[in-house]
Amino acid sequence: MPAFAPFDVHPVVRESRETLEDREGHGPIETIKFVLQHSDGLETESVIIPMIRADRVTTTLCVSSQVGCAMGCTFCETGQMGLMKSLTAEQIVMQWWVSTYIVGVRPKNIVFMGMGEPTDNLDVVLDSIQILVGHDGGCVPATNITISTVGNPHGIARIGELVNQHGFHKLNLAVSLNAPNDAIRSSIMPVNRAWNMETLRDAIVAFPKFGKGAMCIEYVLIPGVNDAQEHCDEVCEFLKGIRCSLNVIPYNPRRNSPWGAPSEESVLAFIARAIANGQFTKRRGTKGRSQMAACGQLGNEEIRKRKFVGLGVSAESARESTP
Secondary structure, X not given: OOOOOOOOOOOEEEEEEEEEEEOOOOEEEEEEEEEEEOOOOOEEEEEEEEEEOOOOEEEEEEOOOEEEEOOOOOOOOXXXXXXXXXXXXXXXXXXXXXXXXXXXXXXXXXXXXXXXXXXXXXXHHHHHHHXXXXXXXXXOOHHHEEEEEOOOHHHHHHHHHHHOOOOOOOOEEEEEOOOOOHHHHHHHOHHHHOOOHHHHHHHHHHOOOOXXXXXXXXXXXXXXXXXXXXXXXXXXXXXXXXXXXXXXXXOOOOOOOOOOOOOHHHHXXXXXXXXXXXXXXXXXXXXXXXXXXXXXXXXXXXXXXXOOOOOOHHHHHHHOOOO
């Protein structure tokens, strides 16, 4: 019997699962994508991701903060939709509630890495985090929550204000870098035309630090675009002096993508080069690619045909330098 919901729950209209055998002996593990339909007909996609540890399997819930996204990153399926609407705090928290009480998986971690740019709906995102952390809400420790951003320095500063508050010191920030220099980053991430990498680096350096935690720097490895050895050297130089983990994400092709997934050899070579440069580096495991549930693949191509909403303040700033 599901727990009482403090809101009208959007129905789960689709659910897909990718099952893999775990070589560590934990049995089959599943990546689950569920789709909630809103009263206006728009849909929110969320993904429950198994995280394999040495002695157990935990789960991470990837939540959406918007339907679609205004940032227009060329490698991202959601970015091809445009922005349809920003979610309310209720609709964000609802994704955790549905995962826990309808799908039946209570996630250990929550990452704002689904559809949308969290800093483009930041007031609501921060409100939803307060609810998720609260004892009357999800009781999810702040240390188990991560906000991922394309690199809005004003948004990063505001997240830092929350991190400075008691009880939120270990809230995590992830920054999508995805390029070694401004020329490449501007070609795949329009946001870089408004806030270049130097501005982004200043915001990262100024972000408050507590304990021994390291910021996550996300790097989607796209074949022929940003995966050369010299690109790796540039990235490591950019990150020099920053306490961070470079999270290498093999590209998950979107619909009608001009690029395929990178070869295993190129992924391993990039990671090895980064480690040789002294940069702490991890590889993000590829889960959910077969069901369009992996990083960068969320989005309904049918919704692309609908009318876009107006851009938010931060989205306008990101676009104002776009030719």
